[in-house]
Amino acid sequence: MRKDAVVGDRAAQDDALMRALYAEHAGPLYAFVLRLVAGDRHRAEDVVQETLLRAWRNAEQLGRATGSVRPWLVTVARRIVIDGHRSREARPKEVDPGRLESVPAVDEIDRALREMLLSEALGDLTRAHREALVETYFKGRTVNEAAEVLRVPPGTVRSRVFYALRSLRLALEERGVTP
Amino acid sequence: MTPPDDRNGPAEHAGGGPGEPPPARIAHSDVGAYALGLLDGAEAAAFEEHLAGCERCQGELDGMLALRDVLAEARGDGVRDDAAGAVRDDAPPAAVRDEAAADGLFARPRPELLDRLLDGAARRRRADRLRRVLVAAAAVLLVGGGGAALGALGGGDDGGTGGRTTEAASVRAMFREGEQHRATDPGTEVDATVSLLRKPWGTYVTLRIGNLRGPRECDLVVVGLDGERRTVGSWSVPKYGYGIEGTRWNEPLYITGGAGLTPDRIDRFEVRTLDGERLASVPL
Numbered sequence: 001m002r003k004d005a006v007v008g009d010r011a012a013q014d015d016a017l018m019r020a021l022y023a024e025h026a027g028p029l030y031a032f033v034l035r036l037v038a039g040d041r042h043r044a045e046d047v048v049q050e051t052l053l054r055a056w057r058n059a060e061q062l063g064r065a066t067g068s069v070r071p072w073l074v075t076v077a078r079r080i081v082i083d084g085h086r087s088r089e090a091r092p093k094e095v096d097p098g099r100l101e102s103v104p105a106v107d108e109i110d111r112a113l114r115e116m117l118l119s120e121a122l123g124d125l126t127r128a129h130r131e132a133l134v135e136t137y138f139k140g141r142t143v144n145e146a147a148e149v150l151r152v153p154p155g156t157v158r159s160r161v162f163y164a165l166r167s168l169r170l171a172l173e174e175r176g177v178t179p
Numbered sequence: 180m181t182p183p184d185d186r187n188g189p190a191e192h193a194g195g196g197p198g199e200p201p202p203a204r205i206a207h208s209d210v211g212a213y214a215l216g217l218l219d220g221a222e223a224a225a226f227e228e229h230l231a232g233c234e235r236c237q238g239e240l241d242g243m244l245a246l247r248d249v250l251a252e253a254r255g256d257g258v259r260d261d262a263a264g265a266v267r268d269d270a271p272p273a274a275v276r277d278e279a280a281a282d283g284l285f286a287r288p289r290p291e292l293l294d295r296l297l298d299g300a301a302r303r304r305r306a307d308r309l310r311r312v313l314v315a316a317a318a319v320l321l322v323g324g325g326g327a328a329l330g331a332l333g334g335g336d337d338g339g340t341g342g343r344t345t346e347a348a349s350v351r352a353m354f355r356e357g358e359q360h361r362a363t364d365p366g367t368e369v370d371a372t373v374s375l376l377r378k379p380w381g382t383y384v385t386l387r388i389g390n391l392r393g394p395r396e397c398d399l400v401v402v403g404l405d406g407e408r409r410t411v412g413s414w415s416v417p418k419y420g421y422g423i424e425g426t427r428w429n430e431p432l433y434i435t436g437g438a439g440l441t442p443d444r445i446d447r448f449e450v451r452t453l454d455g456e457r458l459a460s461v462p463l
Contacts, residue, residue, distance in 0.1 A: 011304065018300045019293070027287045034283040045288050045295075053299045057307075111252070118253050119284045130285060136217045138254055138284075143217045155206070162211030165246050172249070179245040 017059055021052050027123060028116035029073055035115075036081045047084070051077040074112045114177075121171035129164035132157055205229045210236045214243030215250070253284055350433045354385040358442070363390075364459040370422065370431070371459040373448050381439040384411050388450060388459070389422025389431035396453040401438040402446045412436035413453070 026048055033051075034044040054076055055062060055069060062069050122130060135146040136157065143161070147154040172179055205225055212218050213226045230236050357374030364371075370390045376383040386399050393416035400408050412434050422431035438445065442463065450459040 011301065014300050014304055015297055018296050022293050022296055026292060030288040030292075031283050031286055034286050039283065041286070044286075045292050048288060049292060049295055049299065052296055053303065056296075056300055057303065114249070115253055115284070118249060122284055123287070133250075134285065136212070137215045137250060141217075142219055143212050143222075144219060146217075158206070158212040158217075159208050161215065161217065162208035165211045165214070165243055169242060169246055177249075179242070179249045 014056070018052070018056050021055055021059075025055075025070065025073055026052065028119045029077060031119040032074065032112050032116050033077050033081065036078065043084070047077055047080050050080050068113075070113055070116060071109050074109050074116075117172065117175050117177055121168055121175060121177075124171040125164055125167050129160055129167055132160035133164050133168075136161060207233070207236055207239075210239045211243055214240055214247050216247075350385060350435055353383065353435065354387055354433060357383070357385060360448075360461050360463055362459060362461040364457075367458045369450065369459040371448075371450050371461050373461050375442050375445075375463075377442055378437075381437060382442050382445065384436050384438055384448070386411075386434045386436075386448070386450070387431050388434070390420075390424070391416055391422060391432065391458070392420040394418040397458065398451055398453060399434060399436060400449045400451060401440060402449060403440050404444050404446045406446075409438060409440070411438050411448070 029051065030044055030048045033047045034041065037043045037047065051073055055073060062072060122133075125133075131150065132146070135141060135149055136143060139146075141149070143157045144154050147157045150157065169179060204222070209218070209222075209226050210230075213223060213230075218226060230240065353376065354374045357376045359372055359374045361370075361372040363369070368390050369388065372387045374385040374387070376385075382401075384399070384401070391397075396413065396415045398413035399411040401411050402408050414432070414434055416432075419426065419428045421428060423429060445463055447460055447462040449457055449461075451457050
C-alpha cells in the first residue's frame with residue numbers, strides 16, 4: 001500500500017517532468033534534428049524521443065547546472081544522429097558523417113540554438129503571417145509570384161510580410177534575442 | 180511605434196509621413212518585402228525612390244534587415260557546406276533545399292511523440308528500479324572482493340567448502356578491523372552493527388545483523404550528513420532468519436559493501452525492507 005503510493009507519486013512526478021521537457025523543447029529540437037537527418041521525419045522523431053528520454057534520466061544533474069539545457073540537448077541529439085548513421089551505412093539520406101565531428105564546434109552549437117529560438121518564434125506567428133514568409137522568402141519567390149500561389153492580391157502579401165516581420169521581432173525579443 | 184496605416188494593401192496609400200506621401204503603388208509597409216528582396220526590379224526601384232525621402236521607412240529598414248540576417252542563416256544561405264546543412268554531393272538545387280529548410284523550421288513533431296516519451300519514461304523507471312537492486316548486489320560482489328561469489332554469509336551456510344570458510348574469515352577479519360557502531364532497534368529488536376574502514380574512495384562497510392526474521396528482502400542504506408541516501412547492499416532473508424537466539428540459525432549475517440562517502444560525511448546507516456520499512460538505524 002505504502003510502496004504503491006510512493007511509486008505512484010514518483011510516476012506522476014516523472015510524467016510531469018517529461019511533459020515539461022516536451023512542451024519546452026520538443027518542437028525546436030525536432031526542427032533542428034530534422035535538418036540533420038535531411039528531412040526524415042520518422043527518424044527525427046526517434047532522435048528527439050531518445051534525446052528527451054536521456055534528458056529526463058539526467059534531469060537531476062541537468063537541473064543543478066546553471067543555464068539552459070539546450071546546448072546539452074543539441075550535443076546529445078547530434079551524437080545520436082551520428083551513431084545512428086554509423087550503425088546503418090545503407091541509409092542514403094543521412095548526413096555525411098565525415099562532416100559531422102563527434103564533438104560539435106562552439107559556433108555550431110550557437111547556430112543550432114539560434115535556429116531553435118527562431119523556430120519557436122516563428123511558431124508564435126499567425127498562420128497567415130507564417131505562410132506569407134514561407135511562400136515568399138523561404139521558397140525563393142517574389143511577392144507577385146507568391147500572390148498567385150496564395151490567390152491573394154500582391155498588396156496583401158506585402159502587408160503580411162511586413163506584419164509577420166514585426167511579430168517575429170517581438171517574438172524574438174520575448175526570448176531575449178535582439179535581432 | 181505607429182504601424183503603417185495601409186494594412187489592407189497598397190490600394191489605400193499611406194500619406195502623412197515626414198517626407199512626401201508615397202507615390203502610387205508604394206506603401207510604407209513595403210519595407211518588409213523590400214528588405215527581404217521580394218520586390219520585382221521596377222517595384223524595388225520605386226520603393227527606393229520613396230525610401231530616399233521617408234525617414235520612417237529608413238528607420239524601419241534597419242530592423243528589417245537585421246531580421247533578414249536571422250532568416251538568411253536559418254534558410255541556410257551561405258552555409259550549405261556546413262554540417263548542419265545536411266549536404267551531400269548530390270544535393271538538390273538551391274530552391275528545393277530552401278523549401279526543405281523552411282519546412283524544418285516550421286515543422287513540429289506529431290503529438291504521438293509525447294505518448295511515446297511517457298511510455299518510454301515508465302519503461303525506464305521500471306528498468307531503473309531493477310537496475311538499482313542489481314547495482315546494489317554488484318557492489319556487494321565488487322567490494323566484497325577476493326573472488327567471493329557473495330559478500331554475504333550466514334552462520335549456518337559457510338560450513339561447506341574451504342573457499343567459503345576463507346571468505347567468511349576474511350569478511351569477519353574486515354569486520355573486526357573496522358570502527359564499530361552498534362544499535363538495537365527498540366521496536367523490531369533487530370541487532371545491527373556496522374564496521375567501517377576508511378578508504379580513498381569512501382568507506383568499506385561490513386554489517387553484522389542478528390535477530391532478523393524472514394522471509395523478506397532488505398537493504399542497507401547509508402545516509403550522508405547532507406541527507407543523501409545511497410544503497411550499500413541488499414540481500415534476502417530466508418524464512419528461518421538470521422541470528423535468532425535459541426534456534427539452529429543463531430549465527431548473525433555479515434554483509435559487505437561500499438559507500439562513496441568517507442566516515443566523517445556519514446550521519447547514519449539504516450537497514451530497511453525493500454518495502455521501505457525501517458528495521459534498524461545505526462547512528463555514527
